[in-house]
Amino acid sequence: MNATSIEPARPASEHLVSLSHHSYLIRSVSGSDELALFDMFARSSPEDLRLRCLGMIKDFPRLAAARLARCDRDREIALVAVDGEGAAPSEIVGVAHLIEEPAEPEFDILVRTDAKGHGVGFQLMKDVLARARERRRTKIVGFIAGEDHAMLLMTSELGFVRETHAEMGTVRVTAMLWFVADDKQQLRPPNGDPNFETRRRTVS
Numbered sequence: 635m636n637a638t639s640i641e642p643a644r645p646a647s648e649h650l651v652s653l654s655h656h657s658y659l660i661r662s663v664s665g666s667d668e669l670a671l672f673d674m675f676a677r678s679s680p681e682d683l684r685l686r687c688l689g690m691i692k693d694f695p696r697l698a699a700a701r702l703a704r705c706d707r708d709r710e711i712a713l714v715a716v717d718g719e720g721a722a723p724s725e726i727v728g729v730a731h732l733i734e735e736p737a738e739p740e741f742d743i744l745v746r747t748d749a750k751g752h753g754v755g756f757q758l759m760k761d762v763l764a765r766a767r768e769r770r771r772t773k774i775v776g777f778i779a780g781e782d783h784a785m786l787l788m789t790s791e792l793g794f795v796r797e798t799h800a801e802m803g804t805v806r807v808t809a810m811l812w813f814v815a816d817d818k819q820q821l822r823p824p825n826g827d828p829n830f831e832t833r834r835r836t837v838s
């Protein structure tokens with residue numbers, strides 16, 4: 635019997651990606667991830683934590699790990715990138731999270747400082763966008779520090795548009811995700827968005 639025939643089937647919601655010749659498992663957060671999430675936050679720089687939460691929150695690694703591990707799966711999407719193929723012991727190197735507020739689902743993301751620059755953040759954002767579209771969300775928003783050039787560039791490449799949010803020195807970014815079918819079953823953008831074609835190519 636060869637090895638692949640006894641390997642347990644991977645759930646459809648999980649997938650492996652190869653980035654910079656390294657393998658990561660992208661999957662939903664589970665209740666048992668709290669310690670690994672704490673470790674990821676604790677090993678990230680204070681500056682990255684500040685950019686993630688737009689200010690310092692006391693005891694952020696512990697509180698954020700507990701919050702994410704217990705997130706409400708009906709109202710939130712929380713995806714992690716796991717170093718390696720998910721076999722224990724494994725390390726979480728990034729987490730992207732979307733909370734589905736009634737009107738405007740809002741995302742946040744963090745990649746562990748020493749794992750940045752290999753495409754993990756971009757992959758997590760693409761997967762969060764795909765999950766949000768599966769849930770038929772029409773748009774998602776995010777709040778990014780004005781000096782967070784990496785995140786501003788990445789969201790722009792993913793088709794988000796920017797609005798200045800001067801009060802907090804942050805930039806609000808918005809992506810349109812879902813398009814309604816008209817009476818001829820042609821897809822059209824909600825509210826006649828003129829950038830529909832561009833965004834459709836970019837975000838898909």
Ligand SMILES: CC(C)(COP(=O)(O)OP(=O)(O)OC[C@H]1O[C@@H](n2cnc3c(N)ncnc32)[C@H](O)[C@@H]1OP(=O)(O)O)[C@@H](O)C(=O)NCCC(=O)NCCS
Nearest residue numbers: 682685686742743744745750751752753754755756785788
């Ligand atoms: C912002 C952050 C999430 C980016 O994560 P990352 O894993 O380092 O980013 P990636 O390597 O995936 O992508 C960044 C770069 O690749 C580009 N990129 C990556 N994959 C790509 C792809 N497949 N196609 C096109 N562009 C891609 C990005 O635009 C960017 O360009 P650069 O590296 O040439 O400057 C990370 O720096 C971080 O955690 N920062 C602190 C927290 C934060 O700022 N959060 C945002 C507010 S919630």
